[in-house]
Amino acid sequence: MSEKGGILEARNICRSLGGTDGEGGHPVLRDISFSVPRGQFVALTGASGSGKSTLLYLLGALDRTSSGEIWLDGVEFGTLDDDERAEFRNEKLGFVFQFHFLLPEFTALENVAIPMMRRGLSRDESEERAYAMLSLLGLEALYAREPGQLSGGEQQRVSIARAIANEPKLILADEPTGNLDSENASQVVQIFRTLAHEHGRTVIMVTHDQHFADLADRRIALKDGQIVSDISAPGASV
Amino acid sequence: MPPRKTQASGIRTVLFVALRQLWARKLLNGVALSGVSLGVLVLITMNGILHGFQEKFTESVLKISPHVSILDTEVRAPSTLLSQFEQTVVAAHVLHESPWERQTRIKRPRELARAIATIPGVEAVAPSVAGIATLDYGGKTQSVDLRGIEVSAQERVTPLEACVLEGKMSALEGSTDTVALGRSLATEMGVHVGSVVHALALGGRPLDLKVVAIYESGIPRVDRVRAYTLLRTAQVLLGKPDIIGRMEIRLADPADAMVVAEQLEVALGYDAESWQEANANFLSIFKMFGTIISFGISAILLVGGFGILAVQVMIVLQKQRDIAILRSIGLRQEDVLQIFLLQGIVISLVGGLIGDGLAKIAIHYLAQLKIKAEGFMKTDIFLVNDDPKMYVYGLAFALFVGVTASMIPAWRAAKVEPVDVLRGQIG
Ligand SMILES: Nc1ncnc2c1ncn2[C@@H]1O[C@H](COP(=O)(O)OP(=O)(O)O)[C@@H](O)[C@H]1O
Ligand SMILES: [Mg+2]
Numbered sequence: 098m099s100e101k102g103g104i105l106e107a108r109n110i111c112r113s114l115g116g117t118d119g120e121g122g123h124p125v126l127r128d129i130s131f132s133v134p135r136g137q138f139v140a141l142t143g144a145s146g147s148g149k150s151t152l153l154y155l156l157g158a159l160d161r162t163s164s165g166e167i168w169l170d171g172v173e174f175g176t177l178d179d180d181e182r183a184e185f186r187n188e189k190l191g192f193v194f195q196f197h198f199l200l201p202e203f204t205a206l207e208n209v210a211i212p213m214m215r216r217g218l219s220r221d222e223s224e225e226r227a228y229a230m231l232s233l234l235g236l237e238a239l240y241a242r243e244p245g246q247l248s249g250g251e252q253q254r255v256s257i258a259r260a261i262a263n264e265p266k267l268i269l270a271d272e273p274t275g276n277l278d279s280e281n282a283s284q285v286v287q288i289f290r291t292l293a294h295e296h297g298r299t300v301i302m303v304t305h306d307q308h309f310a311d312l313a314d315r316r317i318a319l320k321d322g323q324i325v326s327d328i329s330a331p332g333a334s335v
Numbered sequence: 336m337p338p339r340k341t342q343a344s345g346i347r348t349v350l351f352v353a354l355r356q357l358w359a360r361k362l363l364n365g366v367a368l369s370g371v372s373l374g375v376l377v378l379i380t381m382n383g384i385l386h387g388f389q390e391k392f393t394e395s396v397l398k399i400s401p402h403v404s405i406l407d408t409e410v411r412a413p414s415t416l417l418s419q420f421e422q423t424v425v426a427a428h429v430l431h432e433s434p435w436e437r438q439t440r441i442k443r444p445r446e447l448a449r450a451i452a453t454i455p456g457v458e459a460v461a462p463s464v465a466g467i468a469t470l471d472y473g474g475k476t477q478s479v480d481l482r483g484i485e486v487s488a489q490e491r492v493t494p495l496e497a498c499v500l501e502g503k504m505s506a507l508e509g510s511t512d513t514v515a516l517g518r519s520l521a522t523e524m525g526v527h528v529g530s531v532v533h534a535l536a537l538g539g540r541p542l543d544l545k546v547v548a549i550y551e552s553g554i555p556r557v558d559r560v561r562a563y564t565l566l567r568t569a570q571v572l573l574g575k576p577d578i579i580g581r582m583e584i585r586l587a588d589p590a591d592a593m594v595v596a597e598q599l600e601v602a603l604g605y606d607a608e609s610w611q612e613a614n615a616n617f618l619s620i621f622k623m624f625g626t627i628i629s630f631g632i633s634a635i636l637l638v639g640g641f642g643i644l645a646v647q648v649m650i651v652l653q654k655q656r657d658i659a660i661l662r663s664i665g666l667r668q669e670d671v672l673q674i675f676l677l678q679g680i681v682i683s684l685v686g687g688l689i690g691d692g693l694a695k696i697a698i699h700y701l702a703q704l705k706i707k708a709e710g711f712m713k714t715d716i717f718l719v720n721d722d723p724k725m726y727v728y729g730l731a732f733a734l735f736v737g738v739t740a741s742m743i744p745a746w747r748a749a750k751v752e753p754v755d756v757l758r759g760q761i762g
Contacts, residue, residue, distance in 0.1 A: 154754045154757065159662075159754050159757070179668060183665050186663060186665045187665020188665070194757070198656065198659075198660045200352075200661075202358075211352070211664060214347055215344055215670075218344075219347075220347070220351065
């Protein structure tokens with residue numbers, strides 16, 4: 098199932114924050130290197146302030162490294178300009194945040210459809226496919242609701258549907274379970290597992306919860322901006 | 336990788352997001368929109384009123400005023416050598432020849448009139464004489480601007496017959512002892528057709544004149560102080576035997592008056608005055624009003640623009656998170672810019688259209704308004720011009736204001752860095 102060499106590769110990335118224009122400041126990430134093959138479900142753990150979110154924004158082409166390279170699907174992020182990054186995010190990346198972050202004026206269906214519209218599908222086509230995505234996550238009955246009319250767990254599942262709308266290579270989730278009760282949380286983690294193992298998506302999920310981390314194929318632990326452990330679960334698909 | 340459809344899909348997404356977000360904040364955006372509507376409403380109605388009055392004024396002036404008047408003042412310097420010192424020469428003239436002693440006149444008026452009549456664009460020429468006289472009737476004395484005319488020639492230049500309320504202008508030709516008066520003047524003196532007034536002027540011979548016509552031109556200046564007699568009668572009364580002191584001209588197109596006046600002045604050496612010059616003080620009042628109104632309209636539209644600006648700045652600040660989401664799912668900076676620019680355009684376009692509609696209604700009702708105005712023109716209805724061009728201008732203005740006002744918030748929205756927003760959230 099996996100490709101040789103992996104689809105995501107971080108090479109010696111460093112990121113400093115708080116300085117002016119990326120120079121100087123406080124080093125938040127130091128010499129991070131790892132490679133993730135296709136279809137792997139990775140849990141990123143570490144104490145608060147260890148740099149997990151910062152790493153995720155870099156992997157998501159939302160932020161730029163101070164040094165080092167990030168390769169996804171044969172493209173190095175540093176070579177992309179702002180518009181190309183936007184397009185890259187649209188086509189190859191999917192984000193899920195702790196606070197689900199749905200657009201409040203749009204229905205669940207529309208929230209999922211917007212990335213597809215941006216990609217070039219017509220509105221009808223986008224909504225048709227968005228409906229299929231929602232069905233996949235058991236939300237078809239709620240497609241016409243606005244975020245305010247959905248529970249936290251439902252909102253988070255809608256945002257997962259949005260993240261996978263354009264069938265991205267890489268799904269990045271920043272503490273997606275942080276705001277959910279345990280039942281909804283395990284449901285969400287289960288979805289990520291399925292996406293990785295059955296749909297071949299690479300998933301990197303930040304979590305505090307050891308139990309959920311254990312459900313991943315691999316656990317990467319950060320401490321003060323450095324990888325302190327990188328453990329693949331026995332019997333994982335890699 | 337699928338072919339890049341960035342442009343079209345970008346616009347489609349931008350439209351979808353922009354319109355929905357606009358609609359979601361109906362109240363706030365409605366306030367901004369009302370500002371624009373109000374601005375456009377005021378722009379169109381104020382301009383309509385200004386132009387309405389100005390056009391009515393111009394129309395009534397042109398109806399009974401000469402388009403160009405040649406006066407008996409010589410403007411050409413006697414010698415070309417001295418012409419560079421024109422000012423001094425004129426001053427020297429005044430010093431040497433007392434105006435009381437020397438009768439000013441237009442020389443060889445018949446030939447001149449014939450020559451002028453052949454100029455293209457000239458429809459009619461009428462020679463006349465003018466002077467100040469006093470009229471007495473029943474113990475009341477009024478100073479008048481007396482005009483001695485050739486009735487039929489004058490009628491072709493300044494058609495007054497249609498303005499006659501009592502009697503007939505052509506009745507002036509019945510005898511030499513006749514006079515036609517403006518209505519306000521007649522009312523003031525208490526005279527009617529058939530009354531005999533005693534006329535008197537400095538240096539001339541007093542005459543008793545029978546009133547044969549009372550006219551109302553609608554221009555108070557003419558109706559209050561003007562009196563017409565036959566040319567001969569005025570020449571006797573004013574003591575200007577055989578003198579022609581004015582030559583009035585009607586043109587096919589009154590808009591040519593300034594140019595024709597200029598040409599005649601150069602060609603003839605007499606002062607030639609266009610109707611615009613003759614009414615310069617009134618026209619400048621309109622001009623001044625126009626300027627004042629423009630300032631007012633600009634201020635209102637500026638306020639409308641600030642409305643859009645304030646509302647959008649607020650929305651951009653509130654929507655940081657949504658902007659970050661949109662960027663994270665693949666919208667470019669340009670797309671975000673367009674979302675807010677488009678909202679500004681929609682607000683101003685819809686606001687402008689509503690303003691157009693309101694202005695249409697306002698003008699409809701204003702035009703039915705009865706007023707009594709008798710300043711430098713006379714009217715009993717509210718004069719308001721319904722010019723389709725103004726609606727287009729109003730809309731264009733609104734659009735300009737809207738685009739300008741939303742430029743800053745849109746640019747700020749585009750500059751939102753998604754990571755900054757995401758880092759700001761607890762997580
Ligand atoms: N804008 C910033 N300027 C300076 N330091 C920052 C900024 N944002 C975050 N940091 C620091 O970077 C470190 C890593 O933050 P973050 O990646 O959010 O950690 P985590 O997600 O693991 O809790 C923290 O020590 C935090 O204080
Ligand atoms: Mg974090």
